[in-house]
Amino acid sequence: MAVHKLVLDDAFDDAVFTLMAIHCRLEDYRLAYLLNKHLGTKLARRKSDIDVNSGKTAYSIFEWEDEKQMIIWSLVSNICRTEELQKSNYGLLFNNQEKITKIYYLLPEYKTVNYFLKIDSEFSFTKEKYILDSILSIPQIATTYSIDSNQLKSKDNLIFN
Template identity: 35%
Template sequence: MSHKKYNLGKSIEEEFFSLIAIHASIEDFQLAYFINKNCNTRFKRKHNLFSSHLKKEINALVWENSWDEETFWYLFSNKYESSKTMTTNNPGLLFENENQMDLYIIPELKQVDYFIKIPNNNNNNNFYTKKNKRTS
């Protein structure tokens, strides 16, 4: 029987939010299920997250905390696929070329698969405690 190992990377602390880096080669809904099951969260698709780097909205799973109903946690993929259509001035071609590009929400951390964005407040201790118990 094979076991999969999921690694919760280091947290990145900012003034207004924290990012938890996750290395996992599974789909976002599978990761959300695993986190929901083990960390007492309820990530679900609700609304998207705006990326200032890409200047567009990206798909994200959102968890609205039950204790204040104003705090949202976001689970999102670092990798974003973008397609660009390249037109050439060659009249002999029937079709336009379409190139797939892999862009990253946080390009400095290309090796990270997913992030959880958590606003900085004092209500997040329960998640960190459960996370540390699972990774120990």
């Protein structure tokens, strides 16, 4: 009896997407509005946020599915701030609880980035440069640049579906 062995390439494991880092001080809804205005997208807030640490953190996400070109655009926050209570024992007279703000990052290797724009498609260099230039034309944005997705350590955090 013959043995049939099927070998699948690693191509199925690697999702093809373009990732751009955005540095700005804008609120997420304001940035989504400005990107819609300058890029011609229709980013809208998703009903549920992204949860990476099983209920500990929530990252806001705005998505748009371009049905003509079959591309999904996602604008996601990199920073999540949570308040936790911590007991402080300075003396026996009072048991005070202090609120401590903890900061979590979607991609910890990019702690200075405020938002990521993930486009589920690989663009040519000229199209990617056009998108970057359009984003940089927004006065409230400090800088933006492309990120090589193959160099990411926490690439699994970018799986939104």
